[in-house]
Amino acid sequence: MNLIYSNRRLLAFIHDIAVAGFSFWLALYLRVGGDFSILPAGSAWAASLLFTLTCGIVFGAHGLYRSIWAFASLRDLMEILRTSTLAVAIFLALAFVTTRLEGVPRTVPFMAWFIMLAGLGGSRMIFRLLRERRLSALWERSGGGRVNVLLVGAGDEADIFMRAISTNPQAAYHVVGIIGENTKRVGRTIHGVDVLGTVDQLPAIVSKLRNQMKAPTRLILTRAVSRFNSGLVSKLLEESTALGLSLSRLPALTDLRNDVAAVMSVRDQPLALEDLLGRPETKLNRSDIRAMIRGKRVLVTGAGGTIGSELVRQIAALEPKHLTLVEFSEFNLYRIDMETRESFPYQSLNAQIGDVRDGVRMKQLFTQEKPDLVFHAAAIKHVPIAEENIREAILTNVIGTRTVADCCAQAGCAAMVLISTDKAVYPSSVMGATKRLAEMYCQALDLSSNGTRFITVRFGNVLGSTGSVVPRFQEQLAKGGPLTVTHPDITRYFMTVHEAVELVLQASSLGIRPGDQRGKVLVLDMGEPVKIADLARQIIRLAGLNPDEDIKIAYTGLRPGEKLHEELFADAEELIPSAADGVQLGKATTIELSFLQHHLNDYALRLREGLDEDQSVATLSELVPEFKRPQHEMERAG
16 A cells, blocks of 8 residues: 555556557447458557657656646646646557558547546546545544534635545534625535525524424635625624524635635634725735835834834845844843744844934934835824823834934935824824824925935824724723723724735835825825724624623713824815725925924924923924814813
């Protein structure tokens, strides 16, 4: 048996040679009606030998034995078709040159071609069917099928999943039914499993299966979650929780491309919170993004933060010539430096401790590193922290941004990208006002510069970022609740960090193109805003618990500087469609660069001399006229 397994390719080759020889003789037999005596002596043997030898050489040279019979597919059949056709064509050419096809009927090679296709393809399919039947029996005997599952989606993904579990003796699932996204396939079957109904009929379908003693314990989304409507996914999560089912999803087929084990097992995955955002995948122009980064010297400030570290990961994958990480926190710098060196061992990399407020240190780094592109992600971003540390927030977010931008201009960088926020629109907090002032400075520089481009990219909250609402909810959930929400109606825009950085890079590649982008803000499409209270309920449901029953939600009141609803652009900003999906251009109000430089020089000097917080806010309000404290803050102060 071991000898057979170690020589499987040779045995397959011998099998195919035998099929080729048999095909020729069977074709000849059918053509002459079994009377070989009418053929010239020796001609049939010579022709069959030439046919078999030609097929053997072509089969071996064409790589027909790289594929595995156990996984024979339509692709393998197409390969057999191409190889057999080539072999017959070469045989005809050789036979015509040597014997002019005399002594053998000229229809025989074509008949042999049909018979050979059936023999080569049929044997492989029979082998696969026998193997699958044997594995299916093993699967049943091993107790597989104890976990009944219900699939949502009657498409190709469901087919792949069912094939995978049918060929895996260790598979733990038994598909008891399929739910269609519409009525088109209801009543039909996939691999013998019925499409029982649509999503709207889920409770009735589950009840029917329970009556038939086939109660499912899990509901699995077969398609990529981004291809479902977000409301539908939320509804399924709510209904599955009520029905006592866990909701999970299959990995997207693109997630399996480099993972052979995943392809073989195709296991489901728990539904993640980002799956509930429900936005369709944005089509990225990856060639433009790669062209922008590849072979360039890139510097990232705030490289250890949530956005900065994801920028580093994605930029490193695009093969920059050199990558500089600038970070004020030693621990965060150490962490992203080690991760990048392990993931990209051949990447030229330099990790530098630096404070963007320190002009001498920044100039030193720019002289030393000579960046072509700068991504400025360093900032004090938490609204309550900025409210308690007003002077520090202004020095970091405004003066620090000005320092980095001036260094970019003096060093002749190709572009600087400022990471901004939706809180800069009609700012009600110190954090939002400082980011708006930073935007205004970069816009003014962009309009006045003949060389360096200054690109501002604005987006909302990053799902799961350090200190944001989601990690706090998860910590509160782990303690048994309650989950605290500031106001029942408060909403926010959300994006995953991976998606946000992808779109930042896409926007940046758009911003550096020649055109009418100068002085404009690039606004990322964040989809629809999400109610924070609904987000809290979804997190509770994802944990398999019932909101307001198992875990309470408590409302604590708006915090200093906090608004009920954020906006991505102001009324005065004219939105212009861009050439990139997921990105719009905002024609924001601009101020003369000389005016800003004069006032920021004075502002920075007074801040460093100890300007008190009331005067700091008053000056900030003068420079950012749209900065207004919310009504609840004014009432608290008055």
